Amino acid sequence: MDMHAHHHHGSHPPAEPASPKDLKDPVCGMTVTEQSEHKLTHEGRPYYFCSAKCQGKFAANPLQYLVSTAPEDAAQEPAGTIYTCPMHPEVLQVGPGSCPLCGMALEPELPSLDDEENPELVDFRRRFWWTLPLTVVVTVLAMFGHRLGFFDMATQTWVELVLSTPVVLWAGLPFFQRWAQSIANKSPNMWTLIGTGTGAAYLYSVVATVAPGIFPSSFVSMGRVSVYFEAAVVIISLTLLGQLLELKARSQTSAALKALLGLAPKTARRIKPDGTEEDVPLSHVHVGDSLRVRPGEKVPVDGVVLEGRSSVDESMLTGEPIPVSKGPGDKLIGATLNTSGALVMRSERVGAQTMLSQIVQLVAQAQRSRAPMQSMADAVA
Numbered sequence: 397m398d399m400h401a402h403h404h405h406g407s408h409p410p411a412e413p414a415s416p417k418d419l420k421d422p423v424c425g426m427t428v429t430e431q432s433e434h435k436l437t438h439e440g441r442p443y444y445f446c447s448a449k450c451q452g453k454f455a456a457n458p459l460q461y462l463v464s465t466a467p468e469d470a471a472q473e474p475a476g477t478i479y480t481c482p483m484h485p486e487v488l489q490v491g492p493g494s495c496p497l498c499g500m501a502l503e504p505e506l507p508s509l510d511d512e513e514n515p516e517l518v519d520f521r522r523r524f525w526w527t528l529p530l531t532v533v534v535t536v537l538a539m540f541g542h543r544l545g546f547f548d549m550a551t552q553t554w555v556e557l558v559l560s561t562p563v564v565l566w567a568g569l570p571f572f573q574r575w576a577q578s579i580a581n582k583s584p585n586m587w588t589l590i591g592t593g594t595g596a597a598y599l600y601s602v603v604a605t606v607a608p609g610i611f612p613s614s615f616v617s618m619g620r621v622s623v624y625f626e627a628a629v630v631i632i633s634l635t636l637l638g639q640l641l642e643l644k645a646r647s648q649t650s651a652a653l654k655a656l657l658g659l660a661p662k663t664a665r666r667i668k669p670d671g672t673e674e675d676v677p678l679s680h681v682h683v684g685d686s687l688r689v690r691p692g693e694k695v696p697v698d699g700v701v702l703e704g705r706s707s708v709d710e711s712m713l714t715g716e717p718i719p720v721s722k723g724p725g726d727k728l729i730g731a732t733l734n735t736s737g738a739l740v741m742r743s744e745r746v747g748a749q750t751m752l753s754q755i756v757q758l759v760a761q762a763q764r765s766r767a768p769m770q771s772m773a774d775a776v777a
Contacts, residue, residue, distance in 0.1 A: 478505045482646060485764045498774065499574030499587040501643070506748075506760060507650040507657065517643040520570070524636040527567040530559045531633040538626035542618055549620040550608075557605045560625040564598045568632040585774055594631050597624040649763055653756050659712060659731040660752055664696035665689075667740065681746050689728075689739045697730040698745040706737030713751065 435444050479502035481487040481495035492515070493502050501516040534556050537544075541552045575591025578584055601623035604611065608621040615621050663675045667686040681687065681697055689695055695708065707719035710732045719735050722728065728741050730750040747753065 479503060480505045480764065482764050485761065494574060494577065496577065496581045497583050498585045499578055503646065503650070506753075506757060507653040514643055514647050517640065517647060520636055520639050520643065523567040523570075524633065524640060527563040527629075527636075528633055530563050531629040534560045534563075534629050535626045538623075549618045553605045553620050553623055556623060556625040557602060560598070560601075560629045563629040563632055564594060567636060568594060568628075571632065571635060590631065590635055594628040597628040597631075601625045601628070646763075650760075653759055656752065656756050656759075659694075660750070661694040661696050661731070664743075679747065681743055683743055683746055685743045687741050687743055689734045689741060691734060691736055691738060693734055695728045695730055695732050695734060695741070697743045698750045699728050699730075699741045699743040701726045701728060702740045702742050704737055704739040706739050707735045709733040709735055 478488055478490060479492050480489075481498065481500055481502055483500055484495055484497050487495050487497060487502070488505070489502065494500060495502060501514070503514070537546075537552055537556055537559075541547070542549060546552070547555060571587055572591050572595065574587035575595070578588045578591075604615075604621035604623050608616070611621045660678060663677055664681050664685075665673055665688045666676050666681065667673050667688055673688060678696055686702060687696055687699070689706075691706070701722050701724050703724055705721070705723045707721045708728065709719045710729060711717055712732060713729055722739065728739070729752075730745075731752050745751075748757070
């Protein structure tokens with residue numbers, strides 16, 4: 397028999413080699429071949445074992461050895477959340493930061509259910525509102541100062557300098573950080589333009605204020621060298637406002653995704669092998685668990701009915717107003733509503749594998765795919 401198996405192996409390479417995971421004994425980790433006579437199929441996948449002993453252990457409690465395929469905390473956000481750039485989905489890193497390509501704030505790849513505001517939104521809002529009055533005053537002085545005649549023009553230039561410095565150096569600080577980053581990364585973008593423009597206007601104006609004598613007399617008008625403080629502060633305030641609007645819009649989309657994720661119940665009622673029942677957090681439901689769904693409850697995860705008959709309202713997924721009747725062997729989708737009867741189900745897809753999570757992931761990815769116009773704008777910049 398063994399000879400035959402080897403011969404067969406030699407003449408026809410298997411069309412689809414099992415993945416390396418299948419060819420390790422899941423219990424002891426030993427490498428085994430597909431010829432091993434100790435074989436079990438669990439959830440439609442073959443597993444091979446080195447000995448009857450390991451096979452018996454696995455058969456008694458498969459979940460203990462399949463940790464890799466059913467992470468305990470699939471639904472909970474791990475400590476190292478993956479963040480990605482809204483414009484460049486290929487940028488991925490653990491923890492928040494800004495995109496090396498375009499300098500935008502990174503956002504979590506999948507929305508989590510905690511309700512904290514985007515820290516950058518809070519920071520920018522503060523910078524914008526605190527410095528807006530300064531921007532307004534500087535702009536009014538620059539436009540109408542000579543008509544208002546509060547100060548002589550040389551003094552007014554100093555007043556503008558004092559008022560605009562906090563706007564440029566404090567409110568504009570994140571922009572200059574991104575400007576430096578874009579130069580360091582050799583990826584010119586919008587921040588390269590904004591940082592260079594406002595920086596040049598501000599520095600030129602400071603020199604014109606502090607040492608007007610070094611400029612040729614043709615630069616002097618109305619008793620002072622012309623300054624561009626108002627250009628710098630207006631650009632910075634407007635850019636902050638633009639960033640605020642954008643971050644707000646993105647947080648609303650992620651709020652909508654959170655609401656979608658929130659449709660799933662928080663806990664599930666698991667039936668233990670000895671028949672007793674316990675309520676467990678949704679993130680602790682494994683593939684293959686038996687769960688009880690009582691009348692009026694939501695189905696916790698995707699799976700299949702084992703026993704019981706009921707009608708399930710699947711309108712959240714299909715929009716179909718009439719509940720669908722379910723009996724043993726019928727598929728159930730997580731977050732749909734069980735109406736009248738009691739069901740026992742076996743979970744088949746949990747955490748990020750459920751239909752609901754897949755929908756959320758699709759929406760999140762669609763939101764991040766770039767408009768072709770954006771790449772053009774970057775190229776122009």
